[in-house]
Amino acid sequence: MATYNKRGYKPKTKAEKVVEEEIDVKDSTTAEVFASLDEGASKTEEWVEKNQKGIFGVIIGILVIALGYMAYGKFIKEPKIAEAANELTAAQENFTTALETTNTNVKDSLYLVALNGAGGKFGLLDIADKYSGTPSANLAHYYAGMSYLEIKDYKNAIGHLQDFSSSDMMLGPLAKGAIGDAFMQLDQAEQALDYYEQAFKLNKNEFTTPRFLFKAAVAAIDLGKNDVAVNYLNRIKDEFKDSDYASQVDLYLGRAQAGN
Structure with a gap:
């Protein structure tokens, strides 16, 4: 059967045919990609549905840890720091009294009061131990080390001063x-x-x-x-x-x- 071309029809060049083939391939590849993404999304949704209890558990766990940390800072750490600072005030006063006294007969006794406390107040050693990790405990190590140095207990002086940092x-x-x-x-x-x-x-x-x-x-x-x-x-x-x-x-x- 005879074939004919419409008026003005130009046969496609080899290059144009190659371009058309590439477009077809790209369209096909794009369709495959979207199909793959759709399939992946569906699988993800299925996985989330099956494991949502565990996912929510992890999220809740993270929230509990974060809230617990905040509560620790607000209701435990901050009051502990304030309490330690209050206790240190009396111990510092006893240390200062010992440092400034000119009576050598009672000087060592006053340093021992600073170290061990008196009148229901903690001494430097108690503060360093009970309030460990607070700024006041750190300072207590300094004052304790200096007190031991003054009473010629050099090993304890070294120990406490090495525990101090500033x-x-x-x-x-x-x-x-x-x-x-x-x-x-x-x-x-x-x-x-x-x-x-x-x-x-x-x-x-x-x-x-x-x-x-x-x-x-x-x-x-x-x-x-x-x-x-x-x-x-x-x-x-x-x-x-x-x-x-x-x-x-x-x-x-x-x-x-x-x-x-």
């Missing part, structure tokens, strides 16, 4: 330096030097830095580390010439240089 520009270095003092009293100059160095490196200021540079130099001389001592003493001379320790620098420089 970024305060004074308390941090003072605690590290006090540990150094305790080690010096125990004739452990190597450990003392380490803590003195930690103390003066923590925060540079006109009070604690020359103090612990000087003590580090003395410990270094004791250990025969005279070059280290000379370095620290010269730092006092150059950087802290107005400090209370500057007047002693030349004497100890002489000792350190004589030992070289």
